[in-house]
Amino acid sequence: MIKFSKMHGVGNDFILIDGHDYLGDYNALAKKICDRHFGIGADGLMISKESINADIKMIYINSDGSTGEMCGNGIRCFSKFVYKNRLVLKDEFSIETLAGIKKVKLFIEDAEVVKIKVSMGEVIDESKLIPIDYSGKTFYDKEIKILDKTFRLSFVLSGVPHAVIFLEKLDKEILLKYGPEIEKNEIFTNNTNVNFVEVIGRNQMKIDTWERGAGNTLACGTGAVACVYVANKLGFIDNEVNVSLPGGELSIILDFENNEIYMYGPASTIAEGVYNNTEG
Ligand SMILES: N[C@@H](CCC[C@H](N)C(=O)O)C(=O)O
Numbered sequence: 035m036i037k038f039s040k041m042h043g044v045g046n047d048f049i050l051i052d053g054h055d056y057l058g059d060y061n062a063l064a065k066k067i068c069d070r071h072f073g074i075g076a077d078g079l080m081i082s083k084e085s086i087n088a089d090i091k092m093i094y095i096n097s098d099g100s101t102g103e104m105c106g107n108g109i110r111c112f113s114k115f116v117y118k119n120r121l122v123l124k125d126e127f128s129i130e131t132l133a134g135i136k137k138v139k140l141f142i143e144d145a146e147v148v149k150i151k152v153s154m155g156e157v158i159d160e161s162k163l164i165p166i167d168y169s170g171k172t173f174y175d176k177e178i179k180i181l182d183k184t185f186r187l188s189f190v191l192s193g194v195p196h197a198v199i200f201l202e203k204l205d206k207e208i209l210l211k212y213g214p215e216i217e218k219n220e221i222f223t224n225n226t227n228v229n230f231v232e233v234i235g236r237n238q239m240k241i242d243t244w245e246r247g248a249g250n251t252l253a254c255g256t257g258a259v260a261c262v263y264v265a266n267k268l269g270f271i272d273n274e275v276n277v278s279l280p281g282g283e284l285s286i287i288l289d290f291e292n293n294e295i296y297m298y299g300p301a302s303t304i305a306e307g308v309y310n311n312t313e314g
Pocket residue numbers: 046078096101102103104105106107108194195227245246247248251253254255256257
Protein backbone atom coordinates (compact mmCIF):
# COMPACT_ATOMS: atom_id res chain seq x y z
CA MET A 35 0.00 0.00 0.00
CA ILE A 36 1.50 3.35 -1.02
CA LYS A 37 0.14 6.72 0.12
CA PHE A 38 -0.25 9.11 -2.83
CA SER A 39 -1.60 12.47 -3.93
CA LYS A 40 -3.04 13.02 -7.39
CA MET A 41 -2.47 16.56 -8.66
CA HIS A 42 -2.54 18.57 -11.86
CA GLY A 43 -0.87 21.68 -13.17
CA VAL A 44 -3.13 23.15 -15.87
CA GLY A 45 -4.29 19.66 -16.82
CA ASN A 46 -0.87 17.98 -16.86
CA ASP A 47 -1.60 15.33 -14.21
CA PHE A 48 0.68 13.56 -11.79
CA ILE A 49 0.86 11.12 -8.92
CA LEU A 50 3.09 12.20 -6.05
CA ILE A 51 4.55 10.05 -3.33
CA ASP A 52 6.85 10.68 -0.41
CA GLY A 53 10.03 8.66 -1.03
CA HIS A 54 9.96 7.43 2.57
CA ASP A 55 6.71 5.58 1.78
CA TYR A 56 8.10 3.47 -1.09
CA LEU A 57 11.67 2.34 -1.75
CA GLY A 58 11.15 -0.01 -4.72
CA ASP A 59 11.69 0.47 -8.47
CA TYR A 60 10.14 3.88 -9.30
CA ASN A 61 10.29 3.44 -13.10
CA ALA A 62 8.34 0.18 -12.91
CA LEU A 63 5.89 1.75 -10.44
CA ALA A 64 5.32 4.73 -12.77
CA LYS A 65 4.27 2.48 -15.65
CA LYS A 66 1.74 0.68 -13.46
CA ILE A 67 0.39 3.56 -11.39
CA CYS A 68 0.09 6.01 -14.33
CA ASP A 69 -1.90 3.56 -16.45
CA ARG A 70 -5.34 5.13 -17.04
CA HIS A 71 -7.17 1.77 -16.90
CA PHE A 72 -5.17 -0.51 -14.62
CA GLY A 73 -3.67 2.19 -12.40
CA ILE A 74 -4.69 5.60 -11.01
CA GLY A 75 -3.85 7.32 -14.29
CA ALA A 76 -1.48 10.24 -14.85
CA ASP A 77 1.07 11.75 -17.22
CA GLY A 78 3.87 11.15 -14.73
CA LEU A 79 4.98 10.08 -11.27
CA MET A 80 7.00 12.22 -8.86
CA ILE A 81 8.84 11.08 -5.78
CA SER A 82 10.31 13.31 -3.07
CA LYS A 83 13.74 12.46 -1.70
CA GLU A 84 16.16 14.10 0.67
CA SER A 85 18.81 16.26 -1.00
CA ILE A 86 22.32 17.22 0.07
CA ASN A 87 22.54 20.34 -2.15
CA ALA A 88 18.97 21.65 -2.02
CA ASP A 89 16.00 21.70 0.35
CA ILE A 90 14.49 18.63 -1.32
CA LYS A 91 14.93 16.44 -4.39
CA MET A 92 12.35 15.65 -7.06
CA ILE A 93 12.44 12.48 -9.13
CA TYR A 94 10.27 12.61 -12.27
CA ILE A 95 9.16 9.61 -14.29
CA ASN A 96 6.94 9.67 -17.38
CA SER A 97 3.89 7.42 -17.71
CA ASP A 98 5.82 5.05 -20.00
CA GLY A 99 8.38 4.44 -17.23
CA SER A 100 11.17 6.63 -18.69
CA THR A 101 12.90 9.19 -16.51
CA GLY A 102 12.49 12.90 -17.30
CA GLU A 103 15.19 15.28 -16.12
CA MET A 104 12.68 18.00 -15.25
CA CYS A 105 8.97 18.83 -15.45
CA GLY A 106 7.66 22.41 -15.38
CA ASN A 107 4.06 21.68 -14.41
CA GLY A 108 5.26 18.85 -12.22
CA ILE A 109 7.61 20.99 -10.17
CA ARG A 110 4.75 23.36 -9.22
CA CYS A 111 2.66 20.39 -8.03
CA PHE A 112 5.71 18.94 -6.29
CA SER A 113 6.33 22.25 -4.46
CA LYS A 114 2.77 22.34 -3.14
CA PHE A 115 2.92 18.62 -2.21
CA VAL A 116 6.13 18.87 -0.17
CA TYR A 117 4.94 22.08 1.52
CA LYS A 118 1.52 20.63 2.44
CA ASN A 119 3.08 17.41 3.69
CA ARG A 120 5.60 19.41 5.75
CA LEU A 121 8.58 17.86 3.97
CA VAL A 122 9.72 21.48 3.52
CA LEU A 123 8.76 24.13 6.06
CA LYS A 124 9.38 27.32 4.01
CA ASP A 125 7.37 28.98 1.25
CA GLU A 126 10.50 29.71 -0.81
CA PHE A 127 12.87 26.81 -1.34
CA SER A 128 15.18 24.95 -3.69
CA ILE A 129 14.53 21.65 -5.45
CA GLU A 130 17.17 19.37 -6.87
CA THR A 131 16.29 17.87 -10.26
CA LEU A 132 18.33 16.03 -12.89
CA ALA A 133 18.34 19.35 -14.79
CA GLY A 134 19.89 21.26 -11.88
CA ILE A 135 18.58 23.03 -8.79
CA LYS A 136 15.40 25.09 -9.30
CA LYS A 137 14.06 27.75 -6.93
CA VAL A 138 10.35 28.03 -6.20
CA LYS A 139 8.17 30.55 -4.39
CA LEU A 140 4.67 29.73 -3.21
CA PHE A 141 1.97 32.41 -3.12
CA ILE A 142 -0.35 31.60 -0.22
CA GLU A 143 -3.78 33.09 0.45
CA ASP A 144 -5.97 31.96 3.36
CA ALA A 145 -3.59 29.03 3.98
CA GLU A 146 -4.02 27.84 0.37
CA VAL A 147 -1.23 27.77 -2.22
CA VAL A 148 -2.80 29.74 -5.07
CA LYS A 149 0.13 30.16 -7.43
CA ILE A 150 3.74 29.04 -7.74
CA LYS A 151 6.66 30.87 -9.29
CA VAL A 152 9.49 28.69 -10.62
CA SER A 153 12.91 29.97 -11.63
CA MET A 154 13.45 27.67 -14.57
CA GLY A 155 17.08 28.62 -15.25
CA GLU A 156 18.50 29.07 -18.74
CA VAL A 157 17.45 27.54 -22.04
CA ILE A 158 20.40 25.86 -23.78
CA ASP A 159 20.56 26.05 -27.56
CA GLU A 160 24.15 25.17 -28.49
CA SER A 161 23.96 21.97 -30.53
CA LYS A 162 27.03 20.46 -28.93
CA LEU A 163 25.41 20.78 -25.48
CA ILE A 164 21.99 19.39 -26.37
CA PRO A 165 20.89 15.93 -27.53
CA ILE A 166 20.88 16.47 -31.29
CA ASP A 167 22.95 14.92 -34.05
CA TYR A 168 23.75 18.18 -35.85
CA SER A 169 27.08 19.87 -36.53
CA GLY A 170 25.84 23.49 -36.87
CA LYS A 171 26.02 25.88 -33.90
CA THR A 172 22.31 25.99 -33.12
CA PHE A 173 19.16 24.42 -34.58
CA TYR A 174 16.69 27.25 -35.21
CA ASP A 175 14.01 27.24 -37.89
CA LYS A 176 15.55 24.40 -39.93
CA GLU A 177 13.67 22.40 -42.52
CA ILE A 178 13.07 18.80 -41.56
CA LYS A 179 11.05 16.21 -43.49
CA ILE A 180 8.81 14.00 -41.39
CA LEU A 181 6.83 11.36 -43.31
CA ASP A 182 5.20 13.31 -46.18
CA LYS A 183 5.56 16.81 -44.68
CA THR A 184 8.36 19.35 -44.32
CA PHE A 185 8.37 21.40 -41.10
CA ARG A 186 10.47 24.35 -39.98
CA LEU A 187 11.67 23.20 -36.59
CA SER A 188 13.79 24.61 -33.75
CA PHE A 189 15.36 22.51 -31.02
CA VAL A 190 16.43 23.59 -27.51
CA LEU A 191 16.88 22.19 -24.02
CA SER A 192 14.75 23.77 -21.27
CA GLY A 193 15.53 21.13 -18.68
CA VAL A 194 14.30 18.50 -21.13
CA PRO A 195 14.59 18.48 -24.95
CA HIS A 196 11.99 20.39 -26.94
CA ALA A 197 11.25 20.67 -30.66
CA VAL A 198 9.28 23.82 -31.51
CA ILE A 199 7.21 24.20 -34.69
CA PHE A 200 5.14 27.30 -35.54
CA LEU A 201 1.85 26.81 -37.35
CA GLU A 202 -0.64 29.36 -38.72
CA LYS A 203 -3.26 27.48 -36.70
CA LEU A 204 -2.96 24.60 -34.23
CA ASP A 205 -4.18 21.34 -35.69
CA LYS A 206 -4.82 18.21 -33.59
CA GLU A 207 -4.45 15.91 -36.60
CA ILE A 208 -0.96 17.25 -37.29
CA LEU A 209 -0.02 16.85 -33.61
CA LEU A 210 -1.23 13.25 -33.42
CA LYS A 211 0.23 12.18 -36.75
CA TYR A 212 3.66 13.87 -36.65
CA GLY A 213 4.23 14.30 -32.89
CA PRO A 214 5.17 10.64 -32.25
CA GLU A 215 7.32 10.54 -35.40
CA ILE A 216 9.26 13.66 -34.42
CA GLU A 217 9.61 12.43 -30.80
CA LYS A 218 11.59 9.41 -31.99
CA ASN A 219 13.32 10.92 -35.05
CA GLU A 220 16.94 9.79 -35.12
CA ILE A 221 18.33 13.35 -35.21
CA PHE A 222 17.18 13.71 -31.56
CA THR A 223 19.61 11.44 -29.76
CA ASN A 224 17.57 11.24 -26.53
CA ASN A 225 14.15 11.62 -28.22
CA THR A 226 12.26 14.90 -27.82
CA ASN A 227 9.09 16.60 -26.67
CA VAL A 228 7.27 18.20 -29.61
CA ASN A 229 5.44 21.54 -29.40
CA PHE A 230 3.18 23.07 -32.04
CA VAL A 231 2.75 26.81 -31.52
CA GLU A 232 0.31 29.43 -32.76
CA VAL A 233 1.44 32.98 -32.07
CA ILE A 234 -1.57 35.16 -31.26
CA GLY A 235 0.21 38.43 -30.53
CA ARG A 236 3.43 39.88 -29.07
CA ASN A 237 2.40 38.65 -25.60
CA GLN A 238 0.18 35.69 -26.32
CA MET A 239 0.60 32.23 -27.80
CA LYS A 240 -1.18 28.88 -27.92
CA ILE A 241 0.68 25.58 -27.61
CA ASP A 242 -0.21 21.93 -28.07
CA THR A 243 2.41 19.39 -27.00
CA TRP A 244 3.27 15.80 -27.76
CA GLU A 245 5.36 14.77 -24.76
CA ARG A 246 8.31 12.44 -24.82
CA GLY A 247 7.30 9.40 -22.77
CA ALA A 248 3.70 10.49 -22.20
CA GLY A 249 2.07 11.39 -25.55
CA ASN A 250 -0.41 14.24 -25.99
CA THR A 251 -0.84 16.06 -22.67
CA LEU A 252 -3.03 19.03 -21.75
CA ALA A 253 0.00 21.23 -20.97
CA CYS A 254 3.77 21.19 -20.74
CA GLY A 255 5.64 23.75 -18.60
CA THR A 256 9.16 23.18 -19.93
CA GLY A 257 7.52 23.21 -23.38
CA ALA A 258 5.97 26.63 -22.71
CA VAL A 259 9.41 27.94 -21.66
CA ALA A 260 11.07 26.48 -24.77
CA CYS A 261 8.41 27.92 -27.11
CA VAL A 262 8.52 31.40 -25.58
CA TYR A 263 12.32 31.38 -25.73
CA VAL A 264 12.42 30.27 -29.39
CA ALA A 265 9.60 32.63 -30.46
CA ASN A 266 11.42 35.53 -28.79
CA LYS A 267 14.71 34.55 -30.43
CA LEU A 268 12.99 34.49 -33.84
CA GLY A 269 11.47 37.92 -33.15
CA PHE A 270 7.82 36.84 -32.98
CA ILE A 271 7.05 37.87 -29.39
CA ASP A 272 8.19 40.03 -26.46
CA ASN A 273 9.64 38.69 -23.22
CA GLU A 274 6.46 38.51 -21.11
CA VAL A 275 4.04 36.03 -22.53
CA ASN A 276 0.72 34.52 -21.59
CA VAL A 277 0.62 30.95 -22.85
CA SER A 278 -2.71 29.17 -23.49
CA LEU A 279 -2.57 25.42 -23.28
CA PRO A 280 -5.49 23.00 -23.69
CA GLY A 281 -5.59 22.65 -19.86
CA GLY A 282 -5.17 26.30 -18.82
CA GLU A 283 -2.85 29.30 -18.77
CA LEU A 284 0.77 29.84 -17.78
CA SER A 285 2.74 33.03 -17.62
CA ILE A 286 6.37 33.00 -18.80
CA ILE A 287 8.86 35.83 -18.28
CA LEU A 288 12.27 35.93 -19.95
CA ASP A 289 14.61 37.92 -17.72
CA PHE A 290 17.66 38.46 -19.92
CA GLU A 291 19.44 40.68 -17.40
CA ASN A 292 19.62 37.88 -14.87
CA ASN A 293 19.79 34.98 -17.34
CA GLU A 294 16.65 33.60 -15.77
CA ILE A 295 13.26 32.45 -16.97
CA TYR A 296 10.26 32.55 -14.65
CA MET A 297 7.15 30.44 -14.93
CA TYR A 298 4.00 31.32 -12.97
CA GLY A 299 1.08 28.94 -12.71
CA PRO A 300 -1.25 26.99 -10.43
CA ALA A 301 -1.17 23.48 -8.96
CA SER A 302 -4.27 21.60 -7.84
CA THR A 303 -4.74 18.60 -5.60
CA ILE A 304 -7.40 16.25 -7.01
CA ALA A 305 -7.24 13.32 -4.61
CA GLU A 306 -5.29 11.75 -1.79
CA GLY A 307 -5.36 8.05 -1.06
CA VAL A 308 -3.67 4.71 -0.89
CA TYR A 309 -2.55 2.70 -3.94
CA ASN A 310 -2.63 -1.08 -3.81
CA ASN A 311 0.68 -2.04 -5.46
CA THR A 312 0.06 -5.76 -5.31
CA GLU A 313 -2.94 -5.84 -7.68
CA GLY A 314 -3.76 -4.00 -10.90
N1 LIG B 1 5.13 17.72 -18.56
C1 LIG B 1 6.39 18.21 -18.34
C2 LIG B 1 7.58 17.56 -18.97
C3 LIG B 1 7.75 16.12 -18.46
C4 LIG B 1 8.98 15.42 -18.97
C5 LIG B 1 8.95 15.14 -20.44
N2 LIG B 1 7.85 14.34 -20.88
C6 LIG B 1 10.27 14.50 -20.86
O1 LIG B 1 10.53 13.33 -20.59
O2 LIG B 1 11.06 15.20 -21.47
C7 LIG B 1 6.46 19.71 -18.18
O3 LIG B 1 5.45 20.29 -17.74
O4 LIG B 1 7.51 20.30 -18.36
